[in-house]
Structure formats: C-alpha cells, structure tokens
Amino acid sequence: MAKDSKVSPTQRAYQKIARKHEAKRPVMKNCIKAFLIGGLVCTFGQLVQTGYIYYFDFTEKTAGDPTVATLIFLATLLTGLGVYDRFGHFAGAGSAVPVTGFANSMASAAIEHRTEGYVLGVSSNMFKLAAAVIVFGVVAAFFIVIIKMTFFGL
Amino acid sequence: MIFVNAFIVGGIICVIGQVLLDVGKLTPAHTLSTLVVSGAVLDGIGLYEPLIDFAGAGATVPITSFGNALVHGAITEAEQNGWVGILTGIFEVTSAGISSAIIFSFIAALLFKPKG
Numbered sequence: 001m002a003k004d005s006k007v008s009p010t011q012r013a014y015q016k017i018a019r020k021h022e023a024k025r026p027v028m029k030n031c032i033k034a035f036l037i038g039g040l041v042c043t044f045g046q047l048v049q050t051g052y053i054y055y056f057d058f059t060e061k062t063a064g065d066p067t068v069a070t071l072i073f074l075a076t077l078l079t080g081l082g083v084y085d086r087f088g089h090f091a092g093a094g095s096a097v098p099v100t101g102f103a104n105s106m107a108s109a110a111i112e113h114r115t116e117g118y119v120l121g122v123s124s125n126m127f128k129l130a131a132a133v134i135v136f137g138v139v140a141a142f143f144i145v146i147i148k149m150t151f152f153g154l
Numbered sequence: 155m156i157f158v159n160a161f162i163v164g165g166i167i168c169v170i171g172q173v174l175l176d177v178g179k180l181t182p183a184h185t186l187s188t189l190v191v192s193g194a195v196l197d198g199i200g201l202y203e204p205l206i207d208f209a210g211a212g213a214t215v216p217i218t219s220f221g222n223a224l225v226h227g228a229i230t231e232a233e234q235n236g237w238v239g240i241l242t243g244i245f246e247v248t249s250a251g252i253s254s255a256i257i258f259s260f261i262a263a264l265l266f267k268p269k270g
Contacts, residue, residue, distance in 0.1 A: 027176045034172035035165035038216070042164025045211035046157050064214050065250035071215065072251065076258035080266035093171035096182055097189060098164070098215045103255045110263035122263045126256065129183050133217065134252070136187040137194060138244055141224035144198035145240050149232060 030092050037094030045071055045098070068099055075100035079107040105129040160212030163205065167216040186217055193221030223247040 007015070049067040052058045058066065078084040084104045088095040095101050109128045113121035127134070167189070174185040196202040202222040206213040213219060224244050231243020245252065 025176045027173070030176055031169045031172050034168040038168025038171075039161035039165030039212075042209075042212040042215045043157055043161045045164075045215040046160040049211050049214075050156075067211065067214070068251045069254040072254045073258050076255075076262045080262040093175055093185070094165075094168045096186065097168045097171040097217055099217060099220070099251060100215075102186075102217055102220070102251075103258065106255050107259040107262045110259040111266050112268050114263045114268070118263070122260065126259055126263075129186075130255070132183040132187045133190050133220065137190040137221045137224050140191040140194040140221060141228055141244055142240060144194055144225050145228040145232060148198055148229070149237070149240075 033090065034092050034094035034097075037091035038097055039094075041071075041094070041098040041100060071098070071100050072103040075103035076107040079104045080111060084108075102130055102133065156210045159209040160215075163209035163212035164216060165212075167212075167218055171216075189216070189218050190221040193218030194225045195221075197222040197225040220248060220251065223251075 045067055048070050049063045052063040052066050053060065056066075075084060078087070084095070084100075085108065088101070088104065095104070105128075106126050110122045110126045113125040115121060116125075171185050171189060174180050174188060175182065178185075180188065193202060196205070196218070202213065202219075206219075206222075213222075224247070227243040227246035227248065228240045229243070231239030231246060233239070235242065
C-alpha cells in the first residue's frame with residue numbers, strides 16, 4: 001500500500017478509479033478451496049504419520065520428522081514434474097501454507113535458476129521465498145524464548 | 155478421530171492464510187512470515203502443544219508449526235545448557251524439514267528442467 005502523504009491528488013483520483021475496476025477476488029470461493037485442499041493435505045500428513053507409527057518403530061513424538069520429510073519429498077517431486085504449480089494455482093493458500101508449499105517454493109526456485117549454474121543459480125536462489133519464513137521465524141523465536149526465560153523462568 | 159481434527163484444523167489454518175492473502179492483500183512471503191511468527195508466539199504462550207495433541211498433523215503440517223518447532227527446540231536446549239542453548243537449539247527440531255527441503259530441492263534442480 002502506498003503512503004498517502006507522498007501521493008498527489010491526481011494520483012489519488014487514479015488509485016480510486018483503479019480500485020473500482022480492480023477484479024474482485026472471489027474471497028469466499030478461495031477460502032473454501034483453501035479449507036478443503038489444506039485440510040486434505042493435513043489429513044494425508046496424518047495418514048503418513050499414522051503409517052510411520054504402525055509400520056515402523058516411531059512414537060507419536062518422533063513420527064513428525066519422517067512425516068515432514070516425506071511430504072517435502074513428494075512436494076519436491078511434484079514440483080519437478082510440473083504438477084505442483086498447477087495444483088497451487090487452483091488451491092491458493094491451501095497448497096502454500098502446509099509445509100509442502102515451503103518445499104515447493106525452494107524446489108521451484110532451484111529448478112528455475114539452474115541455467116545460471118549450481119552455485120550462483122541454484123544455491124543462491126533456493127531460499128528466495130523460504131528465507132523470509134526462516135529469518136522471521138528464527139528472530140521471533142529468539143525473542144520469545146528470551147522473554148520467556150527472563151520473566152517466567154523455564 | 156484424529157483424521158477429522160487434522161482435516162478441520164489444517165483447513166482452518168489454510169483459510170487464515172487465504173484471508174491474509176485476499177483480504178489483507180499481503181504477498182505470499184508476508185503471509186507465510188506472519189503465520190510462522192504466530193506459530194512461534196502461540197508456542198511461547200503454551201497454546202501450540204495442546205493444538206498438536208488435538209489435531210495431530212493438522213497442526214504439524216502447516217507452516218505455523220515451523221515457528222512452534224523453532225521456539226520448542228530453543229527452550230528444550232536452554233533448559234539443559236542455559237542461555238547458549240537458545241542459539242544451539244533453535245534449529246534442533248526443524249532440522250529435518252530444512253535439511254530435507256535443501257537436499258531434495260538440490261537433487262530436483264539436478265534432475266528436472268524448468269517447465270514453461
């Protein structure tokens with residue numbers, strides 16, 4: 001959003017007109033799609049997790065890691081095959097919010113930039129979108145733990 | 155009925171993301187960062203673990219659990235080793251996710267060509 005103070009009256013008038021003609025986003029429809037797809041991805045994750053507990057010697061606590069790794073593997077594979085992007089276009093946040101979306105953002109950036117080489121292309125572009133998540137997550141976690149330890153002990 | 159809970163809770167978290175995208179008009183990067191920070195805050199005030207107990211993968215699969223896992227690893231290590239544990243423990247729980255994402259993405263870049 002532009003800062004109002006730096007906008008001339010003409011620009012403001014233009015923005016008003018532009019906003020009127022902006023395509024309305026089908027918010028309700030998008031939310032239902034996100035709910036269904038996101039729910040299904042999580043249910044599938046639960047299925048994988050339950051499978052790991054029953055067929056391999058994982059406990060409820062330790063089954064999380066292989067489950068996440070499996071989902072990431074599948075998301076990367078689907079991204080490579082070009083399926084995930086079409087799926088993501090349909091599902092919106094339903095495909096972006098689960099950890100599969102995190103994997104998709106890394107894999108698609110890595111594949112897209114392979115023509116620039118493995119060092120400058122693949123590895124330095126891999127975290128283009130994922131970096132925001134990691135940086136903000138780590139900084140927030142750091143301060144939360146500091147606050148928690150300082151004021152509430154452990 | 156852990157599967158139903160997973161479906162509903164996972165779906166609701168995705169709807170929150172969709173609302174941030176569509177109504178809040180945030181970019182995907184802002185949306186995901188917001189969700190991660192929310193997950194970290196929820197774990198900080200002790201609400202995320204009960205959610206995981208209730209919803210299973212419905213709470214661990216969405217990106218909010220990444221924030222939860224960061225806080226969790228840091229607190230666990232800090233309990234054992236004191237303040238330096240915050241730094242050594244922050245990636246402890248999320249290591250599986252980040253490492254596998256890096257490794258699989260790199261292999262994918264070796265194997266696949268970009269599609270139009």
